[in-house]
Amino acid sequence: MKLIIAYIQPHKLNDVKQELYKSEIYKISVTNAMGCGQQKGYHESYRGVDEEVNLLKKVRLEIAVNEDFVQLTVDAIIRGARTGQIGDGKIFVTALEDCIRIRTGETGKAAIG
């Protein structure tokens, strides 16, 4: 079992969702996030005062999958989120010790699927 965490551009969320659906990956959590990478923020000003904003608005995806879905999921996120521009985001894949479905008490592979 793996937990796939991806930070993507907010406006690419819909494309990523569609690609995931095409690969039959339906279970996903989405949260608002702030972050910065190579893009280094942007410039904002208000009432004559400048501010360098270095935290950009991002969307964070979390998808727990069984081993045979890891590559499919990563590929789907890349297909949906990639523009080739700085700021497209990053994907982290981490090991997942366990997973429990609250309603049934199922654990492990059965709970993810």
Place this chain on the structure above:
Amino acid sequence: MDNATLKIALDTMWVLITGFMVFFMNLGFAMVESGLCRAKNAVNILTKNFIVFAVSTLAYWVAGFGLMYGDGNPLVGLQGILFASGADNSPATADAYAGVYSALSWTGVPFWAKFFFQLVFCGTAATIVSGAVAERIKFLSFIAFSFVLAIFVYPLIGHWIWGGGWLASLGAFDFAGSSVVHSVGGWSALAGILLLGPRIGKYKADGKPKPIYGHNMGMATLGVLVLWFGWFGFNPGSTMAANPAAIAHIAMTTNLAAAMATLTATLTSWYIQKKPDLSMIMNGALAGLVAVTAPCAFISVPSSAIIGAVAGIIVVLAVIGFDKLQIDDPVGALSVHLVNGVFGTLAVGLFADKVIAGEIGTDSSALRNGFFVDGSLGQLGAQALTVVAVAAFVFLSALIIWAVIKATMGIRVTKEEELAGLDIGEHGMEAYSGFQIFTNI
């Protein structure tokens, strides 16, 4: 109905409807100020804007109106002070008038129409202060100041200029209140800001300002357009009579000044900040309105365009200048009401035109031509004296009032309360309970 009765009816309709429009400006101020401040202080700012008109109503009824318009000496009204209960036979005018409020005997409307129209102007002066001291002042301290402003400071200046006092005798003119309303509010706000100090986090250790973003620009836009609309009551209504030529002319000069100021503020902001800042554009519209308030009934239409154009430039420079001086004014009240109240008062001395005023029926024997009309300095001198007198009296008395409040009940909320927001600290509630404000999706 005979013609005289019909005239009284039409004039009363005009005075009351424009008075109701000025009352509506309370909504404008509430929306502008809360929109330009942070979400955590929205309830507090809305509450201040709500209650300040009630406070002004009480104070102006108890003694404010009498001190302002009662017959008395050049400094203060002395008759019919309490509860506006002096003798009065309005709508009789001029020689037929028998009462103690003779400074208002030129307008032929019932007494309570006069009172109501003057009251909403007093309320406007008081509400100007609220935005400038926002996000850090104690609620009760603000109420206390507003009461004293409405019962004493505003009426005294009003008596000097509108109530037959010494500035009126010297031939100073302020048609709808660039000085009486806007400068009075502005100087009071400046004194409050100086005693309060800036909001936490507004200035870095080296003195450089940091932006503190307004939380709802849509709300602020609603407010400014409400104020612009209300100004068509504020200025044309100050004729206090449905005089067709005058109210049409004043509606035109008022609107043109606002439009020109909007445009020049946009250009100035665009040039200085590289992009046009909506909050600056909106301050520009208000600056044009404030600046044309004093001269609107005495100037040509092209003059109103020039006054507005200048107002739009100086308001943007003033916002940036006050920030450089570390005078923290979250909504730009000083740049709009104080700086342009002063400019508008002086503009009478620059642009007043007796031919125009004669044509529309707003001329008086005391009015002199402005400097740009015939090169004379007489009217400008009277206007400059007005600016200095209002500055000295209002700023000093406001400093004393704020200082007394600071020494007795305190003026500023605690650091912990300021950081958590005044909504929780002062009122125990939130403006947007249940909403997650920050969202990217």
